[in-house]
Amino acid sequence: MTIAINNLHKRFGKNQVLKGIDLSIDEGRIYAILGPNGSGKTTLIKSILGMVIPDKGEISVLEQSIKKGWKYRKKIDYLPQIANFPPNIKVKELINMIKDLRNSPSSEAELIELFGLEPFLNKKLSTLSGGTKQKVNIVLTFMFDSPLIILDEPTTGLDPKALIRLKELIQKEKAQGKTILITSHIMQFVEEMADEILYLLEGEIYFKGSIQELLEQTKQTNFEHAIAAITTTDSHA
Ligand code: ADP
Numbered sequence: 001m002t003i004a005i006n007n008l009h010k011r012f013g014k015n016q017v018l019k020g021i022d023l024s025i026d027e028g029r030i031y032a033i034l035g036p037n038g039s040g041k042t043t044l045i046k047s048i049l050g051m052v053i054p055d056k057g058e059i060s061v062l063e064q065s066i067k068k069g070w071k072y073r074k075k076i077d078y079l080p081q082i083a084n085f086p087p088n089i090k091v092k093e094l095i096n097m098i099k100d101l102r103n104s105p106s107s108e109a110e111l112i113e114l115f116g117l118e119p120f121l122n123k124k125l126s127t128l129s130g131g132t133k134q135k136v137n138i139v140l141t142f143m144f145d146s147p148l149i150i151l152d153e154p155t156t157g158l159d160p161k162a163l164i165r166l167k168e169l170i171q172k173e174k175a176q177g178k179t180i181l182i183t184s185h186i187m188q189f190v191e192e193m194a195d196e197i198l199y200l201l202e203g204e205i206y207f208k209g210s211i212q213e214l215l216e217q218t219k220q221t222n223f224e225h226a227i228a229a230i231t232t233t234d235s236h237a
Helices: 041-049 071-075 091-102 108-114 130-142 160-175 187-193 211-218 223-229
Strands: 003-012 015-025 030-034 056-061 076-079 148-152 179-183 196-201 204-209
Touching: 003 041, 015 041, 015 204, 030 041, 030 187, 041 056, 041 076, 041 148, 041 179, 071 076, 076 130, 091 108, 091 130, 108 130, 108 160, 130 148, 130 160, 148 160, 160 179, 160 187, 187 223, 204 211, 211 223
Parallel strands: 030 179, 030 196, 076 148, 148 179
Antiparallel strands: 003 015, 003 056, 196 204
């Protein structure tokens, strides 16, 4: 099991955001974390990453409790939703900086080629378009070889060609046995990529299962409609 979560609770002030999440994430599969805005998706991901400290509950990543230190984070490649890059440094410098920080083997050259970033390597980050910034964000995430990959809205701003490249890249990582968690508002992307859907609602896992199971439970034939119908049918996990 790649991630095991037991009875996870998190509250911000009076706002009880996670209400006893139990979850197991298996190796070599792609999971989509879905749910309405404010349902706790980011809080759940940040708890796994150790960026949010839970009030109660246990999380283990690759068979190790995350309370036992930060080193497990080296086994996670995380693509943040909003990449706040330093504006005045060049793309090349940023890539080298992250490489130095991680101090792990990296394979940025093929990714730079894959996303056509060569012409931008000597440009400052502040001069790049949103889509190009996202391509840089993707290179920084995928250039390391970690067993667990967490992608927060990875398709943001991408043109169709880059989107195809991203999908191929994710499938390639999966074929290598990696575990991938994705949040996305793009249902077509989720439908194409996800082996399993995790639907969060009001701080609980409301549905966990395959797209086929979701369609059956909601009696829908269309994935997007099934997601919309999920809370109106008895599809509680
Ligand atoms: P989602 O990613 O599903 O949109 P979030 O996990 O970002 O949901 O947020 C869930 C709830 O927790 C929201 O009501 C949000 O305002 C609140 N929240 C998230 N992070 C913080 C924080 N650092 N401080 C206070 N409230 C927070």
